[in-house]
Amino acid sequence: MKQIFIIGLMIITVNSCFGQKAKVDSLLTEFKKKSFYGNVYPAKQELENYQKIIIPELIKLLKDTSFVKLTNTADLIYPGSTTFYGHGHYIPYDMDWVSVRSGWLLEEITFQDFNYKNSAVNDETLLKLMKENYNDYLEKGTYDLDWKNKTSNQKNREYRKILSKNVEKWWKENKKNWSRISAIKEALNSNNENRLSNVFQYLRYGDSKCDKMTKEVYDIEIKPIIISLKETTEYSEIQQQIKLLLNSSISSKIVDSKNSR
Template sequence: MKYIIYIIIFACFLSCKAQKTESKVEIFDTSKFEHPELISDFISAEWEKVFKAKDSLLNIGESVIPDLLKLMDNPKAFQKLQNTADLIYPGATEFWGHGWVIDYDLDWIAIRAGWAMENLTSQHFGFTENVITEKELMDLHKKDYAIYIETGIHNVNFKRQKFKELDAIIKKAENWWKNNQDNWTPLSGLKDAIFSNDINRQLDAIQQMRFTRFKIKGYNQEWFEREIKARIIELNKTDDEELKLQTKYLLR
């Protein structure tokens, strides 16, 4: 009997130790960042703090990029989001039939930083998972609607891969900044995206112009007319339905 008790105690000890290991969060010394308070909120578990801090960081502009890159120094840093409401992202386990779709695995701090950096730069370094589309979510909603009526939610389990590829993705982001930091601004990045041949970058830039996520110094109607309107008209002639629709809205 005594041995059984010892075994149970030892098993409990191992279980508790394992739980502590799994829940351990890599801590950053935010005092080493240029914007410590915003970074502290951005890497927290509270979703409301995260997205508000992200918006504030992007409003700072290009000078925030070194802080975002510093958050990528430890690709293993992990902070599970809490109180996400109806946010649907690769780390979510429930879909409420509606909500804010973000196709980045935001529990990984490096990917969270990549999300902010790609939004700011209209570049695609590879941080997005590409596992969530609105069409797939709506198809799921229709398929399991009877269950949804009873429970109010859909259970989801997205395949997540980007955390396995982070070293190469981070290197790409670092190299881009190394080559562009002297002359790049959010305004030049917006124009560069529109004139690129990457439809995803074009759509991201158009979304920024249609629904301002952060302020871009120098962006106004006069700049739009002078610098990119002709290109937007050209893109409106595309065969891609989504790009055609978004450029149409932008030209109204």
């Protein structure tokens, strides 16, 4: 009887693994499609919930050299945009390249700065664009985006090969003990503005899982780091993020209710 139970348990486990792999493969296929709001973004949201499990698959995707021009972007602003509506969701990653999409999601999950972010256009340059071209905007209802200092595709491919190798090296060194909670703590102690910005956006607005992130863990292990950072960080934007977070609380969607008391 005991043997039958063990065999049954093994079958359930195997089926569960196959089911999870099929789901992940399906999401990765969606993630590589054209429609940003129809396929890419919904897949990104689900893939992020897999946390550590999905990291090796995303690292493999860093080697993908496919160029898939995004469609259905609405008012999304990213380095492949040609039109700016005066407002919108800003993602500073050249997501027409599948490898960069993967880099974007990896940085969102791990709170690392792997250098996939493109800072050619930021809030300051968008504001300048709006001021200087307001009359054109009144006439057309949009602004034309001109992305400066874009490097050739060949140079970008070579550069991304280097980035992917750096990520592989990082994962080889860190995969054994990596968790999303440890990643949050590391980012908060990093003094890297990109990493700090990502982690505060997640703590305030995140809606993907963070295993073992209970209210108690936040209060005891993470909040003290944030309070300490308030006294030491040189970045004004991060100071503002700290103030806003400490005056409210972390996003309820990232709290692990299964492990909460």
